[in-house]
Amino acid sequence: MVVLTKEELGYIVExxxxxxxxxxxxxxxxxxxxxYPWTTRLFSKLNGKFKATxxxxxxxxxxxxxxxxxxxxxxxxINFKQLSSDHQKIGVDTQNFKxxxxxxxxxxxxxxxxxxxxxxxxxxxKFFKQVAEALSSSYH
Numbered sequence: 488m489v490v491l492t493k494e495e496l497g498y499i500v501e502x503x504x505x506x507x508x509x510x511x512x513x514x515x516x517x518x519x520x521x522x523y524p525w526t527t528r529l530f531s532k533l534n535g536k537f538k539a540t541x542x543x544x545x546x547x548x549x550x551x552x553x554x555x556x557x558x559x560x561x562x563x564x565i566n567f568k569q570l571s572s573d574h575q576k577i578g579v580d581t582q583n584f585k586x587x588x589x590x591x592x593x594x595x596x597x598x599x600x601x602x603x604x605x606x607x608x609x610x611x612x613k614f615f616k617q618v619a620e621a622l623s624s625s626y627h
Contacts, residue, residue, distance in 0.1 A: 495614075496563070498606065499614045500559060500562075501610070503556075510539070511591070512551050514594045516544050516590075519590045526580075529578065560588035562617070563617075584622045592608065
């Protein structure tokens with residue numbers, strides 16, 4: 488299990504409070520759909536519209552933002568048992584959670600550039616690893 492230090496927790500809270508959550512999440516989703524095309528298989532209702540500005544991506548981004556808001560508030564004790572179970576029931580591959588975390592790192596780096604220091608990057612990497620672990624908890 489990944490645990491963030493107080494310093495890392497501070498970085499995550501700082502980043503999440505400053506970022507345009509819905510925009511960065513929609514962009515991370517667009518990127519995950521483009522870079523990892525298998526992640527689109529459960530999104531047939533989007534009719535191939537996987538751009539950050541598309542309505543379906545925006546709607547899913549809002550759900551992801553809500554979950555990440557909960558995760559940020561409960562860092563080091565993220566409980567996504569129900570959300571994990573829901574994702575397992577519809578057949579989401581746990582690797583998708585890791586892939587989305589990676590695309591979030593790319594989007595944060597693009598948005599923050601030099602302000603996204605190595606320490607902040609490492610903290611964000613650990614945070615998204617925590618989220619992926621929590622989302623995968625019902626699979627094991």
